[in-house]
Amino acid sequence: MIAYLTNLAALAAIFGILASTLNVAVGYAGIFSVAHAVFFGVGAYAGAQIALVLVPDALLAMLVAGLISGALSLCLALPALRVRGEYFVAASLGLQMMATTLFSEWKSVTGGIGGLTGIPRPHVFGVEVGTLPLALAALGLILLATAALMRGAFGRTLRSIRDAESAAEALGKNVAAAKALAVAFACAGAGVAGALFALHMQFVNVESFNLDQSVLIMAMVIIGGTGTLLGPLVGAVILLSLPAGLAFLPFIPATEVGAVQQMVYGLAMTLLMIFRPAGLVGDLSRGKSMA
Amino acid sequence: MTGFTTGRRALLGGLAATPFLREASAQGNQPYVLGTLFPMSGPNAEYGTAFTAGIQLAMQHIAADNMLRRPLRLQAEDTQALPQQGVIGMTKLVNVDRANYVMVGFTAVSKAVAPVGDRAKTVMVNGGAVGPDLAGLSPFFWNVIPLAHLETQALLPFLVRQRNLKRIALVYVDDPLGDAILGILRTALPAAGGELAGQFSIPRTAQQFAPVAARIRQTRPDAVYIASFGAQQSQIIKQLRDNGVSQPLVSYSAMNIDSVRATAEAEGLIFTTQVTDFAGGDAVTRRFATDFRARFNSDPGTYQVNYYNAARLFGLLAQSLERENAEVNGENLRRALLAGREFDLVGGKGRFDDQGNMSAELQINEIRGGRSVKIG
Amino acid sequence: MLFVQLLLQGLQVGAIYALTAAGFALIFGATRIFHFAHGSSFALAGYVFIFAMQAGWPWWMGGLAATLTATLFGIGVFWFVYRPIQRHEGSFFTVFVAAFGVGIVVQNLIGMTAGRGFASVDTPLSRAVEVLPDVFLAQVFWVAVGVAAILFAALTLFLTRHNAGVALRALHQNPDLLRAYGLSSTRLSLLAFALGSALAAPAAMVTAMTSGMNEAIGHQVMLISMAATIVGGVGSLRGAALAGLMLGVAESVALNFVDTQWAEAVSFLVLFAFIIFRPSGIFGIAQAR
Numbered sequence: 001m002i003a004y005l006t007n008l009a010a011l012a013a014i015f016g017i018l019a020s021t022l023n024v025a026v027g028y029a030g031i032f033s034v035a036h037a038v039f040f041g042v043g044a045y046a047g048a049q050i051a052l053v054l055v056p057d058a059l060l061a062m063l064v065a066g067l068i069s070g071a072l073s074l075c076l077a078l079p080a081l082r083v084r085g086e087y088f089v090a091a092s093l094g095l096q097m098m099a100t101t102l103f104s105e106w107k108s109v110t111g112g113i114g115g116l117t118g119i120p121r122p123h124v125f126g127v128e129v130g131t132l133p134l135a136l137a138a139l140g141l142i143l144l145a146t147a148a149l150m151r152g153a154f155g156r157t158l159r160s161i162r163d164a165e166s167a168a169e170a171l172g173k174n175v176a177a178a179k180a181l182a183v184a185f186a187c188a189g190a191g192v193a194g195a196l197f198a199l200h201m202q203f204v205n206v207e208s209f210n211l212d213q214s215v216l217i218m219a220m221v222i223i224g225g226t227g228t229l230l231g232p233l234v235g236a237v238i239l240l241s242l243p244a245g246l247a248f249l250p251f252i253p254a255t256e257v258g259a260v261q262q263m264v265y266g267l268a269m270t271l272l273m274i275f276r277p278a279g280l281v282g283d284l285s286r287g288k289s290m291a
Numbered sequence: 292m293t294g295f296t297t298g299r300r301a302l303l304g305g306l307a308a309t310p311f312l313r314e315a316s317a318q319g320n321q322p323y324v325l326g327t328l329f330p331m332s333g334p335n336a337e338y339g340t341a342f343t344a345g346i347q348l349a350m351q352h353i354a355a356d357n358m359l360r361r362p363l364r365l366q367a368e369d370t371q372a373l374p375q376q377g378v379i380g381m382t383k384l385v386n387v388d389r390a391n392y393v394m395v396g397f398t399a400v401s402k403a404v405a406p407v408g409d410r411a412k413t414v415m416v417n418g419g420a421v422g423p424d425l426a427g428l429s430p431f432f433w434n435v436i437p438l439a440h441l442e443t444q445a446l447l448p449f450l451v452r453q454r455n456l457k458r459i460a461l462v463y464v465d466d467p468l469g470d471a472i473l474g475i476l477r478t479a480l481p482a483a484g485g486e487l488a489g490q491f492s493i494p495r496t497a498q499q500f501a502p503v504a505a506r507i508r509q510t511r512p513d514a515v516y517i518a519s520f521g522a523q524q525s526q527i528i529k530q531l532r533d534n535g536v537s538q539p540l541v542s543y544s545a546m547n548i549d550s551v552r553a554t555a556e557a558e559g560l561i562f563t564t565q566v567t568d569f570a571g572g573d574a575v576t577r578r579f580a581t582d583f584r585a586r587f588n589s590d591p592g593t594y595q596v597n598y599y600n601a602a603r604l605f606g607l608l609a610q611s612l613e614r615e616n617a618e619v620n621g622e623n624l625r626r627a628l629l630a631g632r633e634f635d636l637v638g639g640k641g642r643f644d645d646q647g648n649m650s651a652e653l654q655i656n657e658i659r660g661g662r663s664v665k666i667g
Numbered sequence: 668m669l670f671v672q673l674l675l676q677g678l679q680v681g682a683i684y685a686l687t688a689a690g691f692a693l694i695f696g697a698t699r700i701f702h703f704a705h706g707s708s709f710a711l712a713g714y715v716f717i718f719a720m721q722a723g724w725p726w727w728m729g730g731l732a733a734t735l736t737a738t739l740f741g742i743g744v745f746w747f748v749y750r751p752i753q754r755h756e757g758s759f760f761t762v763f764v765a766a767f768g769v770g771i772v773v774q775n776l777i778g779m780t781a782g783r784g785f786a787s788v789d790t791p792l793s794r795a796v797e798v799l800p801d802v803f804l805a806q807v808f809w810v811a812v813g814v815a816a817i818l819f820a821a822l823t824l825f826l827t828r829h830n831a832g833v834a835l836r837a838l839h840q841n842p843d844l845l846r847a848y849g850l851s852s853t854r855l856s857l858l859a860f861a862l863g864s865a866l867a868a869p870a871a872m873v874t875a876m877t878s879g880m881n882e883a884i885g886h887q888v889m890l891i892s893m894a895a896t897i898v899g900g901v902g903s904l905r906g907a908a909l910a911g912l913m914l915g916v917a918e919s920v921a922l923n924f925v926d927t928q929w930a931e932a933v934s935f936l937v938l939f940a941f942i943i944f945r946p947s948g949i950f951g952i953a954q955a956r
Contacts, residue, residue, distance in 0.1 A: 094939035113466035258331025258369030266771025273765035522881035525785035535803035550784035
């Protein structure tokens, strides 16, 4: 039981990182991306390759994964950030679909659909450690950094962009730079989560980095509440523990267990959105229309 | 807000408490737990349903024969054929349900859960996936299905010599399975006197195959080999047939599911499976076939046979361990497997090698009138 | 000849994409709701049609039942899911998550009732014959293209001549103005959902005959519809339909030049390129900035 909960907790922490970093883009800067899993994947492959080829050092893997993901996101975001709203959603969707194909085809690096196996367990300075403390530490650091950033001038700029982009621009804020920085921070975080994920699962393949995963991360942010520090974490814990929790229900017949779980899961998502559209932690009075 | 928080806490608290309760109350005549990690929802769920049917029948027979002193319990975890869900399910089976024996399917899921089972020394048995890299994943990872490269190798001489189908085009999903089949067609096909006319890799999520059919026709093949699985297989078959590919279609054991047999365009499809003679076989096979038809009202397929065998294998191994009063755990199960080597399973004697891979005779089938008929 | 063959097949698939995309664009244009559960309407319609055909109904009754199902489902989702969220001024992604949840429920409901895996309507219409050397064409090609053309003609007439149609077109330009003139935007939204969802039904029926259905098909339909709406220019029905047709053709004709595994990525490459270089789409009314 302990091992099971540890495993779930480690995954929750990893997805907590993903949701919190996506929240920086969505909740603070108003950039809606459904391509977060791409950078999660880039980080996972980078981390896995470092552990496989160089050393299984978790810190190095996380650092490199974060750098690569962050840098790559800058290259991709700069042209795409010219557009807003639904257009950016669609652009990120296009990116996600192309990346899925690339992940499947670039076999020398990603192992294709077969994936990368035999990834060593994480070490720090030569000592084997569990993923949970690592993930919790990374999550804590990222939350601290987010909180610090958002309280400062950068945070104010981002929020002004989210609430009224043209006004922010007119006031002389460097909208493009602020947006790019938010995206780079978010994607670097996703890269770190990816490295942790690879070391934790000891196996990665493209099926963990597809559109469904991106949508799941997005759902975590929305269900928890955008623009709050705690919301994405709550969302991550709920969406991960919901199917896992439903697995404990004893009365579902074995052949229908998957379908029933999925239906409860889908229904829960819909109902939550109907009755708490601003998210569980979100501020109802501040829910605003995007379109 | 507060209502929700407390509700969630109660839920999580409830989660944490349930397994402990179960452990405490069931100490005495605790059942053996057979875990399954199959896709029970999503586009591959048809397999999960088929796999489970075989296990359910085996459990019924084990109970009816009083093979074991303790009862059996089936614990199903849905993987949606995804590795991440697989690992979550496997950790739960190992640590919470204390599964004695876990049955898995699908190559990616198998590869992902193998390290978990290896660490916990829990036996995992695959009866559905045929990726050739599934051999030797762990001492505790066994296969009760001949892996795909064996199937393809068995098919080629038949195609070239008996049917005179020399130029073969391959439509494949680019995963370890498709890769292996491509490799064999490249090497073993020329050796058998044939030729690989063309190769067409498709994404796992693709739905439109009319353009692929046009490309296939251009290569002027004698036959088309399809290496995919799930709902996609029928889609490929139907769209190739609809779009002017009239050559024979050939494939491997994944075609042996109801939805393929029920597809009108699949008439004449040639595919390999392991040998199963339901009418004239031994007692185990005949009993399986009769009771399967009685319980599920349909003809059993290869997968039901494989997973029946997987569950029956547990019954046989645990029975021998109970006789010597040894604990039923992974190491002892493996010891019993290597000591026995040969077991009476559906389809005849199942022989296991040092890694726990079962070899079986292969047969070639053709779909005629919605039924699979042995032709070689 | 390969090119001609691929072009024809692309047109057939494109006609289907165009119908679903037009439905999606109609709904989005009139209500500003990104109807992610549009794919579920499509899947439900397809399965109802398959059931009806298996039960031996005449094709037009099956078609009617499928259209009715799609329409009712679209209206139902609007009424019970989107409308409550919109009352809270729900954000774009709140709607997205809610609709995604609906999609999951529908997919598994289909899986439980219709069985999991492949299902199709067996008809000689989809069987292609050689019309030119090495060019195969099935009668269903004419069905797909013809139905799409007729429906677009009818829809255009409705949107330009009928009062409700004109109001619908006006709605996406300025909902407040319309309300001021006394036309209920809820009733018009209902109309948009009914019409848009109904458009998915013929597309689903053709798909059931050609490529067949599986419970997860709604997902892909939703993606293509969304991509086509963006490429066509948000708010433009004509653009969405044309873009849908184009995506279908691109996906197919691409195989003349690249290997088969890249076909799917081609559509999204087109989408990505459009957003970067021409964000207003083919017939974009409103610029993205």
